[in-house]
Amino acid sequence: MTLANPSDFNGNLQPQGWLRYFSFSLDHKVIGLQYLVCGFIFYLIGGALAGAIRTELATPLSDFMPRDTYNEVLTLHGTVMIFLWIVPVVNGAFGNYLIPFYVGARDMAFPRLNAVAFWLIPPAGILLISSYFIAGAAAQSGWTAYPPLSLTTPAAGQVVWILSVLLLGGSSIFGGINFIATILKLRRPGLKLMQLPMYCWAMLGTSILVVLSTPVLAGTLILLSFDIIAHTGFFNPALGGNVVVYQHLFWFYSHPAVYIMVLPAFGLVSEILPVHARKPLFGYTTMVYSIMAIVFLGLIVWAHHMFTSGTPPWMRLFFTIATSFIAVPTGIKFFNWLATLWGGKIALNSAMLFSCAFIVNFVFGGITGVALAQVPFDIHVHDTYFVVGHFHYIVYGGTVFVIFASLYHWYPKFTGRMLNEDLGRLHFLLTFIGFNLCFAPQHWLGLNGMPRRVAEYDPTFTTLNQVSSVGALLMAISTIPLLINVVVTALNGKVAGDNPWNALTPEWLTSSPPPVENWIGEAPLVTEPYGYGQHQDQPQEVQA
Amino acid sequence: MTSTAPLQDPGSLATDKAVDQAVDHATDHATEGHGDFRLFGLATFLVADGMTFAGFFAAYLTFRAVNPLQEGSTYELELLLPTINTVLLIISSFTFHRAGKECRGGNLAATRLWLAITGGLGVAFLAGQMIEYFSLPFGLTDNLFASTFYALTGFHGLHVTLGVICIAIVALQARKGGRISASDHFGLEAAELYWHFVDGIWVVLYGILYLL
Numbered sequence: 001m002t003l004a005n006p007s008d009f010n011g012n013l014q015p016q017g018w019l020r021y022f023s024f025s026l027d028h029k030v031i032g033l034q035y036l037v038c039g040f041i042f043y044l045i046g047g048a049l050a051g052a053i054r055t056e057l058a059t060p061l062s063d064f065m066p067r068d069t070y071n072e073v074l075t076l077h078g079t080v081m082i083f084l085w086i087v088p089v090v091n092g093a094f095g096n097y098l099i100p101f102y103v104g105a106r107d108m109a110f111p112r113l114n115a116v117a118f119w120l121i122p123p124a125g126i127l128l129i130s131s132y133f134i135a136g137a138a139a140q141s142g143w144t145a146y147p148p149l150s151l152t153t154p155a156a157g158q159v160v161w162i163l164s165v166l167l168l169g170g171s172s173i174f175g176g177i178n179f180i181a182t183i184l185k186l187r188r189p190g191l192k193l194m195q196l197p198m199y200c201w202a203m204l205g206t207s208i209l210v211v212l213s214t215p216v217l218a219g220t221l222i223l224l225s226f227d228i229i230a231h232t233g234f235f236n237p238a239l240g241g242n243v244v245v246y247q248h249l250f251w252f253y254s255h256p257a258v259y260i261m262v263l264p265a266f267g268l269v270s271e272i273l274p275v276h277a278r279k280p281l282f283g284y285t286t287m288v289y290s291i292m293a294i295v296f297l298g299l300i301v302w303a304h305h306m307f308t309s310g311t312p313p314w315m316r317l318f319f320t321i322a323t324s325f326i327a328v329p330t331g332i333k334f335f336n337w338l339a340t341l342w343g344g345k346i347a348l349n350s351a352m353l354f355s356c357a358f359i360v361n362f363v364f365g366g367i368t369g370v371a372l373a374q375v376p377f378d379i380h381v382h383d384t385y386f387v388v389g390h391f392h393y394i395v396y397g398g399t400v401f402v403i404f405a406s407l408y409h410w411y412p413k414f415t416g417r418m419l420n421e422d423l424g425r426l427h428f429l430l431t432f433i434g435f436n437l438c439f440a441p442q443h444w445l446g447l448n449g450m451p452r453r454v455a456e457y458d459p460t461f462t463t464l465n466q467v468s469s470v471g472a473l474l475m476a477i478s479t480i481p482l483l484i485n486v487v488v489t490a491l492n493g494k495v496a497g498d499n500p501w502n503a504l505t506p507e508w509l510t511s512s513p514p515p516v517e518n519w520i521g522e523a524p525l526v527t528e529p530y531g532y533g534q535h536q537d538q539p540q541e542v543q544a
Numbered sequence: 545m546t547s548t549a550p551l552q553d554p555g556s557l558a559t560d561k562a563v564d565q566a567v568d569h570a571t572d573h574a575t576e577g578h579g580d581f582r583l584f585g586l587a588t589f590l591v592a593d594g595m596t597f598a599g600f601f602a603a604y605l606t607f608r609a610v611n612p613l614q615e616g617s618t619y620e621l622e623l624l625l626p627t628i629n630t631v632l633l634i635i636s637s638f639t640f641h642r643a644g645k646e647c648r649g650g651n652l653a654a655t656r657l658w659l660a661i662t663g664g665l666g667v668a669f670l671a672g673q674m675i676e677y678f679s680l681p682f683g684l685t686d687n688l689f690a691s692t693f694y695a696l697t698g699f700h701g702l703h704v705t706l707g708v709i710c711i712a713i714v715a716l717q718a719r720k721g722g723r724i725s726a727s728d729h730f731g732l733e734a735a736e737l738y739w740h741f742v743d744g745i746w747v748v749l750y751g752i753l754y755l756l
Contacts, residue, residue: 110585177588185581215592216599223603223695232684232691234603240614240688245606249599 024119026111027516031118032097033414038118039089042080042125047476049077054438054472057465062455070455071140072132072157078143079161082257083168084125086399090264091210092118092175094406095203097414098271099179101507101514102197104188104523109181117174124167131160142453144250147224147235147243155228162221162228169218172260176210179203188523194288197505197529198281201288202267205295209256209263212299217253220246244309251302259298261395262362263291265402266333269355272409273337275503276352277344280530283336290329290336297326307378316375323373330366334359350424354405357432361397365390368443383453386446392439404431404482411486412496416512419493423485427478434474441468505529586734590741593703597745600699601752604692608756617687621754622676629672630750633704636665637743640711640736650726652718659715662739666708673701693753700749703742710735 020030021037052073056064065073096114100107108114132138135156141149150158183196183204224246226232233239235246274281281287303311303319311319337359346352368390372378381387404427411419441464446452450461457465499508506526510519608619643658682690714735717723724732 109581113585173589173592177585177592180588181581181585185584186578189578211588211592212595215594215596219596219599219699220603223600226691226695230684232695233688234607234691234695239685240611242607242611242688245603248606249603252599 024115026107026115028096028100028108028111028114029514029518031114032093032095034118035088035092035096035121036094038121038125039085039093042084043089044479045129046077046080046085047479049073049080051472051476053077054469056455057457058469060457060459060462060465065455067455068137068140071142071153071453072138074453075139075142075161076128076132079128079139079165080125082143082261082395083165084121084128086261086395086403087168087172087257088121089403090261090268090399091172091179091203091206092121094199094268094410095175095179095264097410098199098507099182099203100186101510101518102200102505102529103183103186104191104506104525105182105186106517106519106523108178109186110178113174114178117171117178120167120171120174124164124171127160127167128164131157131164135160144254145221145224146250147227147241147246148237150224151227151236159225159228162225166218166221169214169221172210173214176207176214179207180211183207188525190525191527194285195527195529198270198284198287199264199267201291202263202270205291206260206263208295209260209298213253213256213260216249220249220253244306247306247309248303251305252299255302255305256298258394259294261399263294265358265399266291268402268406269337269358271505272351272355272405273340274530274532275409275501275505276347276349276355277341278347278532279340279344280532281336282339282342283332284530286332287336290332293329294326297322297329301326301373304373304378307375308382320373320375324370327366327370334363334366349408349421350419350428351405351408353425353428354401354408354431357428358398358401358405361393361401361435365393365397368393381446383451384446385442385450385452388452389439389442389446392442396439397435401431401435404428407486409501410507411489412500413507413512413514415490415493416496417489417493418496418500419489420485423481427481427485430474430478430481434471434476434478436471438468438471438475441465441471504531580730582730583733583737586737590738594741594745597699597749600692600696601748604696605752607688607692611688613687613689617682617689619689619756621693622679623754625672625676625679626750626754629669629676630746632665632669632672633743633746636662636669637740639665640739644729644732644736647718647724647729647732648726652720652725655718655724655732656715659711659718663708663711663715666704666711670701670704670708673697696749696753700742700746703745707735707739707742710738 020027021034023030025031025034052065053070056062056070056073058064062070096108135154137154137157139145139150139157139161140153141158145158145161183200187193187196223232223234227234227236227241231239233241235241235243237243270281270287301319301323303315304323307316307319341356348356368386372381372387372390408419408424411417445461445464445468448461450457450465496512498511500512501508504526506524506529507514509524509526613619639658639662643655643662646652646654646658677694682693684691684694714724714732717731
């Protein structure tokens, strides 16, 4: 008996074949794909909701749906996209699939906790989506659920919303604990922290943020539910409560949440760029320190969301300076990516197109972010479409572009087949044009004073809103080539082989798709995941 | 506790004995070549749990700093009962520590005894809190301080209740031939870490809620 055949412990007890994707599987690869597919279904739902919003906003009057319904759609769109698509996919899906490979392990540190974390998501999502039917009305107070608004809108829908977000928060915390333990404690002996692929560092930083900030949101939402159900007055000014405390606690989670969504994307793009540019990742050490600096700064900038909430001047000053500082580590990462590309043998395939577009979109969203950190400017555009535009440049232009890039990059590993490049480029072109058409005009709308979260607007804003809606239509159409591509190539695509990109990170040093327990025999010890151009571009397996 | 599978080269060079030990001790195959990191996982969870309390504490202190109470309300509380409760809880940390020491020394009977004392102190704490709840002059929705008081002590009381249940389970497992023995006592260590955490939170809570 040896440990080299560990399927005795795991595999024989678990269903195999397609059925395992519907089971309480403990295999990190199965769980990763469960996250990915589940998240993508919610992306389609959230996208349909976004389509409804842009249809409504194509004309100045609220003629497509009643105003209350518009508020429900807007709340569900935000909550679904953040908590059910981006956070689970960019952390849970790729994290679960890749991290055990990167640390040279056969699974995550706590496989059962991992499965529990995933299986909290479908019920939470179904609960949220069905709140319209089971509670009579879905939540209407936006994804921020600010009191007193969330106390005056229909209570049942809001309570279901809170319950759903609590379940998703719990899932996120369990995932974060698992990633920290896996990266710090489950590395293959001999593998040092500074030899890990960059995505490990990104996930370590993200998980630290998850563990430190998500519980605060959970506690806050519990207090909010007391206000709604038991009529306490924590956040109810009519009962002597304090709404600004809610905002502080909410943003203590929800600002780091932006980094929970975007740091893993930084990590993924740091894996993709070196492979397709055939060059080592530039500035590995500065990348690591930048991630940790972003984690630290990300925890102390939350009140820049509250410059119009009666924030005292010293607080404005502190949070403006701290927020502006984040541009430094982020800028370091940006220039490191450019330097990685510089002089490389760049293959402009779909994965690379989406990655490069990420860099472009993200720098634009980053610049408007620095602008928003300045108090006078923020007061001018607060609660306008400028903020909506900025936010979508970060989470869609940033993270979702990277999710698509990662899909094209790792799909051969997931399924053993290559995605079709022509369909991939068509998907990219439609997404890139649609995205910029949809969200760039929103900056102009915001600067001219169009408030966010309204179903009706002044007719002078009509043209730009219609441009934005056409962009949204293009983004909706862009999903069609993606879906065709994923389904058709899974059945009938070109066979990928173990390592179609000639990549050096450990997940490529096994078959596609990988076996249960990841490797037949011993895990390879990869100490130079970015050693391109140094060893004739062949995968390097260094023995301890 | 610690897996003795070879550190340098898990799998291939493992002798049958080392493999058997690894299988005995590890929670699953994923621990090959690694120490037991389950307590590390629990500690990470407790950091998260502590952040929930930190959020509550921050909210309470802010309320207290900026939100005046209505006429006739006060932040003053009766101190005798909660002080006794605090002492009981601190003592219970020491008795739990003693239980862990006895377990590592192989004395399961003494382990069970000290666990029973710890659990008894926990129950006494909860009883004290109940008495306090029924004797307080305010209810949950009377004012902002009352709401915060019940939310904080109630959330902590929930933790103590869970702790007492854990102690009962661990005491049951510490019987002869049970899951807990001198060489394998993760459950006991986990419950002990959790209990110390709950105690520590109470000391902070007592300080800012009753003494401040």
